[in-house]
Each structure stands twice: as structure tokens, then as C-alpha cells.
Amino acid sequence: QVQLQESGPGLVKPSQTLSLTCTVSGASISTGGGYYWSWIRQQPGKGLEWMGYLYPSGSPYYNPSLKSRVTISLGPSSNQLSLGLRSVTAADTGVYFCARTEVAGTVYFDLWGRGTLVSVSS
């Protein structure tokens, strides 16, 4: 059974970089099924915002609205996915999810982690 688990600091200061990790168990990110892997966030009381995705042997692709601040990569350990969001403000407060992603003509998210809450505050 494939599971995803997000982790990282729950509090980040304004202007700093938010860094999160998603650990995948039950399958290999690199060799399992041709899936992409995404980060999606949900700001308090708001809907869902896709941040970007990564194919293990390819380059990441980012939401154009966040492209200048986001980095998605593999690691730091095997079977982990990382998210970096630079120059954060209070508007970046929210729950951050990683999700297994199907890309086949369309794109959708068939398995999600439970999410991790990040607050941006001094």
C-alpha cells in the first residue's frame, strides 16, 4: 500500500524559505509506475492550489503563478520529494500536501498525503 507523508517545520519566518519533505512508502518514486509527484497547498479557509510537479527522470514543472519562488526536487534521501518556497509571507500560510500524479493527456492526483500545516509568522 503506497503512502505519502509530509514533514517539515511548522513555523517559518517571513522572507525566509519554506522547506518540506514528502516521504513515499510502499513504492519507488524513481521506478514505480511512471507517476509524477506534485505539491499542492491549501490556504486557510480557501481552496486548493497546485504548486508544481516532478517526473523522477525529468525536469520539474511549476505553476506559473509561483514559478519564481518554487523549487521541487528529489531527495534528500531516496524515495523523498522536496519542496522549497522562497521569500514567504503570511499569505503562504496553509496546509501543504504531496500527491501522486497521473499525467496522461490530462493531469490528476490519485493519492495524497495527510498534509502538513505551515505558518508564516515572526
Add this chain to the structure above:
Amino acid sequence: SYVLTQPPSVSVDPGKTAYITCGGNNIGGKSVHWYQQKPGQAPVLVVNDDSDRPSGIPERYSGSNSGNTATLTIGRVEAGDEADYYCQVWQSSGDHSAVFGGGTKLTVL
């Protein structure tokens, strides 16, 4: 960018059918996916590609998509169906991006 419009709330009696709509310009030309999110939990995919159900999703959940409106239909609604529901498409023209609707709160009366 592409905009998906959902009603903020839908209410339904137990045992009845709930219809949750998702409006977008010529959305019938796109594949629509639906997610259920209960409080404090991760979203769960309930319908993909307009009308396909992932493994484990009850047959009571179905989807349709035509013209400017996609619809998630939940038959024989149960208390456990109470949740937020989000539609989502992939915008493949201009700035490529996944786009979500604003979400609909389904209340079971």
C-alpha cells in the same frame, strides 16, 4: 487563466441524490476530476476523467461533463458523504497548470 465555478454549498436529505456542479468555459472539452475532502483529512479522488471511478469508490458516485458544466452526482446520500468537494482540470493552453474549483460544501440534512 481558466476559472472553475462551484456553488459554495449544497444540501440534501439522506437517501436522496446530490448534484454538485462545476462551471467553466467549454469545460466539456476538458477532462474533469473530482475530490472529496473531509475536515482535517487529505482530499480523495472520487471521479477522474469526467466519469471514471477509482478503485474503492462506491458506485453511488458518478460524473458527467458537457458544454459549460460538469456535474458530480452522489446517489443515495449518506451522512458519511458530508464533505467539501472540489473539481479540477488541467489547463493545457497558455500557462499550463492544474486548476481547482473553489469547492462545494455538501451538507446532509
